[in-house]
Amino acid sequence: MTKQTGIVILAAGNSSRLGLPKQLLEFEGETLLKRISREALAIPDVKVSVVIGAYPDPINTALKESNVSVAINPHWTTGMSTSIVVGLSDLLKHHPNLDRCIISLCDQPFVDRHVFQQLIQLANSTDKGIVATGFSGIWGAPVLFDKKYFEHLMRLEGQQGAKKVAEQFSDDRVIFSYEPAKYDIDTQEDYFNLPHQFISVQQAKDIIHHHLPAPKQIRLPLAEGLGYTLAQTVVAEQSIPAFPQSSMDGYAIRYSDKDRGLPVVDKIPAGTTVEKILTEGQAMRIYTGAPLPRGADTVVMQEKVVLSDANTIRISDETLQLGDNVRPTGSEVLADSIAMLTGTALTPAAIGYLAGIGCRDVLVTAPPRIQLILTGDELKPIGTILGYGEVYESNSYQLKAALQQLGILHVESRHVPDDRSQLRAALENALDEADIVLLVGGVSVGDYDYVVDVAKDCGIKQRFHRIRQKPGKPLFFGTQNEKLVFGLPGNPSSALTCFYLYVAPALERIMQLPERTRSIKTHTTHAYSKKPGLTHFLKARYDGLTVEPLHAQESYRLQSYAQANCLLILEEESNGCAAGDEVFIHLLT
Known part of the structure; x- marks a missing residue:
């Protein structure tokens, strides 16, 4: 006579290490709980009870179309033992003649109907009362128990799991070897380390991001730094400019002398290396980039003076202010101050700036080989x-x-x-x-x-x-x-x-390149029809206002791609779009 088998799926925990309900975590297109429930129900004549505790509303909603029996464990925080008792009690309440029960978890994504069948077949062929699943040199869930062990399971307390009972009766235990059972999900690291199949677009992005290596660094001559990102803060070794500097062609004066006639006693071109001294009542001809003479504090534009034949100037600038047209020492950058922060993109302007403060090489984030x-x-x-x-x-x-x-x-x-x-x-x-x-x-x-x-x-x-x-x-x-x-x-x-x-x-x-906004909303000019199930990325042209899906969308066609500047995104669950609909696009440039 065929023995009656029940399966208890333990799904009451709050997934504290994961940070979100593992029961509702998606794997290959469906939640872990829906997946294991479906696989359990696929066994002929098997009764299935799912024990829930934390997150009852969303989990109940997730199971509303399933034929499993749902049992709520109000004491789930006290340990797994209470969930085993609740699940087994639920099965026995509806099926009092149950001959055996499989205790299963919801977080082993590769446990499926074939595992349950093998546990049942091994119990039949060996006449053993306990059949556990072996992996990586150990054994654990799912575990099948004959009804003679039901009382032992019902007496479990606190954090004790079904393994406590299985350990006590090793002579009546056999192991079914199934290596993929080693995969269980307690942390995000566990989830990202799974060998996923047929996943969503967002999952693919998340998995790739999780496995990205740490950036590497190389030192380059400044001239070769274009397009890279600084990996080290640059500190100025000296003030730039290192001296008060004229910002235009004109005359260096003392501001207190602005209302007097001033003889021009010298000239100072850019590149002058000898410091000049300006005394009271004098002016000096000066050129853009040249150092101010000691004593001067203001430069008058050459267009704002009247020069006499005797080489004397009179200032005709009513708006002149103290310090006009003078670049103070360190006005570009002060010695020992931060000139450029880590993470700055080396644009042509950035390279020019670093050259101007005397930087010869840069530590950058290295491009991968x-x-x-x-x-x-x-x-x-x-x-x-x-x-x-x-x-x-x-x-x-x-x-x-x-x-x-x-x-x-x-x-x-x-x-x-x-x-x-x-x-x-x-x-x-x-x-x-x-x-x-x-x-x-x-x-x-x-x-x-x-x-x-x-x-x-x-x-x-x-x-x-x-x-x-x-x-x-x-x-x-x-x-x-x-x-x-x-x-x-x-x-x-x-x-x-x-x-x-x-x-x-x-x-x-x-490469630590600056983040660019690539996903934006706009409106499409044309309708496009698709079946739900796959996210579609259409070659398209965005003009700044609307997006137009292009012709030749087949995967081997590049002709339209050559005209595209974006991809029009039609989400996995959608039936497409109508003309004028708001859509997301992914910018290519």
């Missing part, structure tokens, strides 16, 4: 005659150009045919030499799409593969220590879209 690996037997270099089934390789051109716009001028690229061994050799070499590897092509699920498997063989940890978007759904992202690996789709439009949305923002953060 990047290598492109382009895959595909069909790709041929420009200049060759195309054969049947062949296309010109264009991704390296557009991606290198896009990288140059970010200030990354030196990028190595290599074309690899559709061959696993050659791809692996190229990737291993790139990982030795580069900080970021952009793999282009071969990231989908076809027979010749080897990239993701080869990346994993090279020790790259998958952070996610595939995004709910169009174009660019197959995007792959992985890490090896602090090295980043992006697997871009081979279609040129898809590759460029993924670069703009994910690679470029990552590079800007790594």
